Amino acid sequence: MTVTIKDVARLASVSVATVSRVLNSSAPVSPDTRERVLQVARSLHFVPNGSARSLSRRRAAALGVILPDLYGEFFSELLRGIDQAAQRASHSLLVSSSHHDARGIGSAIRAMRGRVDGLLIMAPEVDAADVAEVLPADFPTVLINGAAASSSVQTITVDNFGGAQAMTEHLLSLGRRRIGFIAGAAHNADALERERGHHAALQSAGLPIDPELYVRGDFSEESGWQGAATLMGILSPPAAIFAANDAMAIGAISYLREQDITVPERMAVVGFDDIPVARYLNPSLTTVRVGIAALGQQATALLLDALDNRAPPTNVASRSVLPTHLVIRGSCGSPTSAPSRQPAASSTARNGFDETPIVSH
Amino acid sequence: MTVTIKDVARLASVSVATVSRVLNSSAPVSPDTRERVLQVARSLHFVPNGSARSLSRRRAAALGVILPDLYGEFFSELLRGIDQAAQRASHSLLVSSSHHDARGIGSAIRAMRGRVDGLLIMAPEVDAADVAEVLPADFPTVLINGAAASSSVQTITVDNFGGAQAMTEHLLSLGRRRIGFIAGAAHNADALERERGHHAALQSAGLPIDPELYVRGDFSEESGWQGAATLMGILSPPAAIFAANDAMAIGAISYLREQDITVPERMAVVGFDDIPVARYLNPSLTTVRVGIAALGQQATALLLDALDNRAPPTNVASRSVLPTHLVIRGSCGSPTSAPSRQPAASSTARNGFDETPIVSH
DNA sequence: CAGCTGGATGAAAACGTTTACATCGGGAGC
DNA sequence: GCTCCCGATGTAAACGTTTTCATCCAGCTG
Known part of the structure; x- marks a missing residue:
């Protein structure tokens, strides 16, 4: 039904490996096969399957965003900042709102497992320690406006x-x-x-x-x-x-x-x-x-840094405060x-x- | 590193198939093995990998949302409605904004391919026919407030x-x-x-x-x-x-x-x-x-219906208009x-x- | 000319699930 | 006592990518 990399490979009479190499320019390919593959891919309207890619690469190029609510201008501004920063880094956003307690946050996290590389959580009404509890161990996470608990998760707040x-x-x-x-x-x-x-x-x-x-x-x-x-x-x-x-x-x-x-x-x-x-x-x-919006952007930047391991060591909980x-x-x-x-x-x-x-x- | 279904299977001394059956209650499993599996899964904090699941099931339990912008209260309200309806159906939301032209929408769609089951697109400044062009063939889609073109994609608008x-x-x-x-x-x-x-x-x-x-x-x-x-x-x-x-x-x-x-x-x-x-x-x-918010909810409901094939036949472009x-x-x-x-x-x-x-x- | 080097490719093994398909009991029906 | 069926399990083949490894061949170097 849907066109896969195999279809492209077959029609271009090369192996799937070569197709992948062309599409990601991850290894040298001779100019003529390259052109042939591209042409077939275009004509079939081939688009790689994101899930398969995430699975194989072991990264999803997506961030999870968990918000308590979406009512009012505050959250849309925050989300706008997050989206800007994420898009700049070619990351998608998996958004889930209406999570006011640790249980709800936990189930939202479970739904995101394997589809996101990191988590942005805003939970002003939940103790940071409780959030840390439902978090997968060592999962890159930035807490926005969380309570100033001594938990091990990175936090960004406003003054x-x-x-x-x-x-x-x-x-x-x-x-x-x-x-x-x-x-x-x-x-x-x-x-x-x-x-x-x-x-x-x-x-x-x-x-x-x-x-x-x-x-x-x-x-x-x-x-x-x-x-x-x-x-x-x-x-x-x-x-x-x-x-x-x-x-x-x-x-x-x-x-x-x-x-x-x-x-x-x-x-x-x-x-x-x-x-x-x-x-x-x-x-x-x-x-x-x-x-x-800047708060959202900074939080996202922090998370992206952590993903690139230009991060603070994971066991050190840093706390950033933006001036007002x-x-x-x-x-x-x-x-x-x-x-x-x-x-x-x-x-x-x-x-x-x-x-x-x-x-x- | 991360715990997979195999780890659970090994520690519970059953096959991965049985673990899957327990977790999804997709087939009968004897009460004691069931209990044993659940216990191991809990103790390991096992959470199934979403990408793998989507790949295998060929559905992602997620909807893609493409918006022109996120500035102001309108979009947050719309998103709120969408989120409510999606959450009720246990679907996640992959959100991408700042898409004003067909090209941008096209690349957003490509990034979502394989990670979402359907698409919610708001593109008031783009002709519906142009949107249809960049859409994968036969991909379940609902256009919100699109221009009233005679394209083949389902549309919902306000009066x-x-x-x-x-x-x-x-x-x-x-x-x-x-x-x-x-x-x-x-x-x-x-x-x-x-x-x-x-x-x-x-x-x-x-x-x-x-x-x-x-x-x-x-x-x-x-x-x-x-x-x-x-x-x-x-x-x-x-x-x-x-x-x-x-x-x-x-x-x-x-x-x-x-x-x-x-x-x-x-x-x-x-x-x-x-x-x-x-x-x-x-x-x-x-x-x-x-x-x-109701507009967002209705649009989402329409899309979810289409996914369940309680849908209008895909080649019939329906157009719904909400009263004002x-x-x-x-x-x-x-x-x-x-x-x-x-x-x-x-x-x-x-x-x-x-x-x-x-x-x- | 033997031995490297390296560019271009293919085969196949991951990645972590779900899901046919197969197997093995044991109880019901006759 | 022989089938038949069904409940409980395991094996292995998907799903669609990326990536390691191996292979082959051409062109160098000495």
């Missing part, structure tokens, strides 16, 4: 703590001393770090930590909406809302608008991530830039934030390599 | 024409008779259909088609920003802007805000797609709901659009099966 700290300091510098905080899910590593950063900034400013000013969301717009509603319902509402990610900030602003509470005049709202849409919101969103940057826009009411005359997203920015340096801790 | 027509009619009914239109890329099939729908509505209302009111974008926020700038620069600016997708509508609103032109009072702005963030914008975006719905929110200035008290995105809506019926043309 959640520093970013949140800087943001809270910024809000304080604007004179907003009562800050409501919409946190992420309780077991989410990123969410926790951002919370810690916020705390740290408050404490070093000598401010108390008021439990009434804390509500817990789940990184969805809806939970941001709910969070804002809760915060506005307390006896003395805050003067600013710091949502632990942009999606929740968007939800919060949406609630405030419905209540005719003007942002930023009556309420400053800030987020975290700098998803692409943030700069186009009304008001444009002050946030912490993460360089999501404050992006001051309209929603925080900062006087420095004049409306930009041009949208910042130029076509070059859209391909998204931010060249953010890596700092190892 | 772009009807949606755009309804939207323009709505704007006209609000008394906005001068409507600026920000179109999509010139060769984009979806964009063209939406343009046609807009035209049709104008014509049946007896209105002229003013070329000054047409600007061409590329579905990015930035091009929406530029488009709005252009439209505001003409001698007698419009009273409404219809952007051919939500991203451009967001860009347009962003420009208008910078110019202190209030939306919807001085300018109505509407979009197309109903990406998740649309309802959280300020003002919330009036748009045409497409059910993006007007979603009236704040940005069009419609009196009927009272602010909702609750965000519409409930957690059930987030898993996104819209149950939108399929209408075949």
Whole structure:
């Protein structure tokens, strides 16, 4: 039915070995047989079978990507970065999402065994040690935004703590001393770090930590909406809302608008991530830039390096941290934030390599 | 190095055939050997090699997904729908993006040959016939939002024409008779259909088609920003802007805000797609709901059906069209659009099966 | 001219599964 | 007590590549 290398060999009256050599230019072949083989291959529309090739070569030229979800702009940005880096290295992507616990991740990994050369796992709600457990031994893996456990798997993260700290300091510098905080899910590593950063900034400013000013969301717009509603319902509402990610900030602003509470005049709202849409919101969103696509690219680069054995020795768990940057826009009411005359997203920015340096801790 | 079925067989002192039978429960095996095999397999952490399995079975339990891009919420929604449907059928996803022309699509397909059982291709800027050309003969394929060519490949689309027509009619009914239109890329099939729908509505209302009111974008926020700038620069600016997708509508609103032109009072702005963030914008975006995730799910369901040969005969090109719905929110200035008290995105809506019926043309 | 060297090729053994096909019991039917 | 069938297993042939090894021949070197 489907045309195989044998068909090509037969019609070109050579052995399959020669066909393979021509197609991969892996050994010298005389110019005329080479031409003959190519011609037959073209005319038959021959395309080598990927599974057979992977099996024989013992490498698949593919990477596995395991994500907790695909909802919202964050994951598509991440995937975009991963895809760019993988494609540059001629690798395909086997993607699987909706994996929130170690069991689910385990079964996703099993489905990928033998079809991928390495694994990119984002599991902010799962302990890194638990992930390591379900991992095949010595399988090249990079964990994205995992909890900072002392496991043996390579990890890349964003400076959640520093970013949140800087943001809270910024809000304080604007004179907003009562800050409501919409946190992420309780077991989410990123969410926790951002919370810690916020705390740290408050404490070093000598401010108390008021439990009434804390509500817990789940990184969805809806939970941001709910969070804002809760915060506005307390006896003395805050003067600013710091949502632990942009999606929740968007939800919060949406609630405030419905209540005719003007942002930023009556309420400053800030987020975290700098998803692409943030700069186009009304008001444009002050946030912490993460360089999501760059994160994906760096993670992929790390993995590809490991595959080429330009890698750190497998038993040394390295941990990379990408820096974050404050992006001051309209929603925080900062006087420095004049409306930009041009949208910042130029076509070059859209391909998204931010060249953010890596700092190892 | 890695543990294979032979290792399991040896340690359980049975043949590889028996191990395979146990693992797939494909033939009766006595309870005690069965138990013994399972125990050995577990203790060795044996996981079957996917490539070998695909090769032997002649099916990969994977689908190939080829997208033009990954930027923005549209594609992540689509991918989310596809992933849901595929996962339900225990299929993996091999994803490849950034393919805008037939050549790129062709090479992506070649890389997937033998690793996937079917193909999901979104290529709005490529003629369906050109896609069919680079397709392996008789390979199960579903085209998403492809141009309506008479090719032999199955296609699923959204009712772009009807949606755009309804939207323009709505704007006209609000008394906005001068409507600026920000179109999509010139060769984009979806964009063209939406343009046609807009035209049709104008014509049946007896209105002229003013070329000054047409600007061409590329579905990015930035091009929406530029488009709005252009439209505001003409001698007698419009009273409404219809952007051919939500991203451009967001860009347009962003420009208008910078110019202190209030939306919807001085300018109505509407979009197309109903990406998740649309309802959280300020003002919330009036748009045409497409059910993006549902589109992905339906496309995948169609493909899976074809794989099971519950399919339409391969030589009959079927064409499915999903209906679209007007979603009236704040940005069009419609009196009927009272602010909702609750965000519409409930957690059930987030898993996104819209149950939108399929209408075949 | 004997002995190398190396380019061009083919035969066949991997790679790790699944799956015909074959074998061997033993219990049921007569 | 003889078939017949069926459950439980093993052997080996696929699946479609790549790659090692071997072979052959031509052209050098000495």
